[in-house]
Amino acid sequence: MERTAAEDALEAFEASIPVLLSHVRRGLGSSISAVSDPLREQADACLDGLAESARVEAMLAALKVHLSRGYADKATAMAPPPASPQEHTAQEMAVVAEVACVLTVSERSASALLAQSRELTTTLPRTLAALQDGSISWQHARFMVDETTSLDPAGAAALEAHFLTPVMVDPEKLGAARSCPAGELVPSRFPAKARTWRERHHPVSIEKRHSKGILDRRVEYAPDRDGMAWLSAYLPADTAAGIWDRITTAARALQGPDEGRTLTQLRADTVAAWLLESTGTGSTTGAGNGGISTVGTTTATTGGGVPSPKAQVLVTVPVFALMGLTDEPATLDGYGPIPPSMARRLIADGADSFHRVLTDPRDGAPLEIGRTSYRIPTAMRQWLRLRDGKCPFPGCNNHSLDNEADHLLAWHKGGTTGITNLGQPCPKHHKLRHTTAWKPTQATKNKPPGWTSPTGRHYQSEQQNWEPPHWPHQVFTPADQLE
Template sequence: MDAKAAVQTVKGIGSSVAVLAVFVHEAAGAVAGSVSVTGSGGLTVADPLRDEADAWLDVLAGTARLEARVAALKVQAAAGFAAAAAALAAPDASVSERDALEMSVTAEVACALTVSEGAAARFLEESARLSTDLPLTLAALGAGTLSWQHGRIMCDETEGLSPEAAAAFEAHFLDPDAPNPARGCAAGELTPARFRAKARYWRERHHPVSIEKRHHKCVTDRRLEYAPDRDGMAWLSAYLPADQAAGIWDRTTAAARTLQGPAETRTLPQLRADVAAAWLLGPGQRLHRMPAGSAPAGSVPPGKVPSPRAQVLVTVPVFSLLGLTEEPATLDGYGPIPPSMARRLVADGAASFLRVLTDPRDGAPLEIGRTSYRLTKPMRQWLRLRDARCTFPGCNNHSLDNDADHILAWADGGTTGVTNLGQPCPKHHRLKHATAWRPVGVTRESPPGWISPTGRSYPAEQQDWEPPTWPEPPPGQEWQGLPDWFDQDPEPPESPDDLDGVGSQIAFDGVEPPLPVDPWPYWSSSTAA
């Protein structure tokens, strides 16, 4: 885009803003002169007022798209200014002269945007990357389908990737015709936090350096930090391997949940803090010293910390579990982890971690590790695997805190099967029953999306199952196919006598087919060796 086109774009955006401003003024006058009758869902009962509420949402959505278009224009303006200023430098300019010019450009942009020079330098760097290396992201910004926060995440998560990998990253999330596009709602429909989590998952699988090597380097930096704060308070934070941190968080949350009740006045965050303080300050198990010379200098592994006793899902590609590849596994509530960590979890923490194997053919989950043959417990565990968190748009509440809930109520003819179950968090569970928000579109493999009281549809976020990387065959040989483990019929579950269902009534006829068979039922003995 040249300068003249940029000026025309600014005029077009200005006209759009003016139209929105006129609409807001007229809508405000209409609302001021009307009488509203509020219904149980929080929206007005009268149709004209309902239309007003819907129109205000249109203004909000339109403003967000304009903000994205303005961000794209700022990116192009910053990149254009930097390129024009660099072209003014003499061809034989020295390194110090070019450094001085770069400092001048940064200072000029900082003054124009009234930001610090550090922020201006980062913005110039991001603008250069978006303009040259991430064309799909810049186009999505210009179209208003991706926010500036999403654009910055694209810059962050493609840093260090090769140009080919960065292009594949963009195509995965922004090109619906890509070989393996992202599943579920579009990238711009995810909150920035949820988009970063999905982007990080893709990056870990395609990073040029394996997660095993990067984790081995970073684990030496583990530490506990203390920072005094105001009003007699302080912060205590720990930098730990992901499995330990996730286990501590889930176990603390579970303990805090057991303390909740009608007479308990503390909030869940307060209970978590009190439980953690009680555990840390109470009598505990002594950790043994590691003798000198037991590990190479600079590579001391984590000490003999007990395996967390919390129910945490660990999704492991079958070849990683067998040690044939270095594909990352996935820890529920965190994301990708090194395969060695996953193998240790399923071997040492078998009673605490629910192991999920993924199919070598397409990366889809095969079956959750069997700790019970009861029908309803595997269903609950499957819901945790399918949904991972509360499915309400933008909610990041993980599955440990959530409730199993019938999409279509039992009283209305709904059955207790995974195609009629969701697991909203307590807050959005109440929202579903108290307002007109409705979960819809649930399947065995896909969590439900939601429809708002105004009729807007919000598709579900879905996990991106990718085909695993196959190990190299022995020299001179080729893989001929998969063992027939994957094609055998699963054994029927025992007739449940210890019901762990969603309600007091469970439907056993008309239930979906059993979950896929586990081809490695004796995984614990093989991985512990």
């Protein structure tokens, strides 16, 4: 009898348990060898056990997928053929209710699990296999399902292949896209990477999808507990990014030794002051909500009279998209892919604090900027933002504009002020580097520094996924250029 995928998953799970228990016993000190440093061995065993437990959790999640899908299939097979659409819906509701009760979760959660299990077992085999061998987590698998929802089977398979089958490529080879294995990303970072890839390769132009999405712009209000409420806005990406930067800049200007509010509180107070005390001239002054006094100016406008926001935001534009020859997405720093028409407008309409960055037509990467003095110029700091995208510490999501450029090899020890000797950690991880045994490793022109922990373990930083741009038919291709 042929083995099923569920049986393979069970066998892999069973084989992993003794390994986990071995690490646990060593970590607890009940099974250590006669070594000179038993405390160090226990500490290492605890870390090994944590890593193995994460693999076991992923394998257990894969088993849950198989069991959920198995029950749904068998319940459908046992039920009589539905006589009407209403009866079919009732049968599905019964399956969801049973799973919800046995797992003690809401029916909404059970319905989501069944839908995710169906996608993983039918259209996302690579993802399920990676979950089954513990190389990705359940969160990664869920995000993969979400990001492939509107893609056709070929598109979903391509997204899986890009993130789940890393290929070592020659960075100098023309047309080589850099892959970013999902298992090397913390789950919260994977959706942004997957969304960026999806936007670049979606069968429907980003211009068309953006035109449809812009019709849904809105502001929402939701009461919350303790006399509080949420106010949120769904806006075009450039408008939202510019607003966020202006809020942050104004809030940082209010910080000082006598200011007791946090940056988060200052942002909230600044927004409240601007919205409640606006004079309608682009200037806002007042002392409400803690004595805020801010002034802002905007001159350029977009369609519909909405101000084109002033912001310190990098806009990376493929050169042919800027020329209007292709419709591939540009990239807005801290957000991701945007329609090329939006990028062209930001550059052309006077929004002068959006900094344009043209990419290399051969491989999609920007050009390096260098300087030999200790002082790190603004241009080089902007290049670091391009290379790293955020704080380079693994899992950190800080896109802050005041991340601190740092010499990997100290200047007084012979380190140079060049891209390959610079990182841009956030204040928290800059402090970690200089006050603990955590140390950054060597960077390259296109790769941010990794990190080595006090225990000697090495952790890779998240890398940008630069891709070569599309070459329009009316101009020569890279191959033509080489011939």
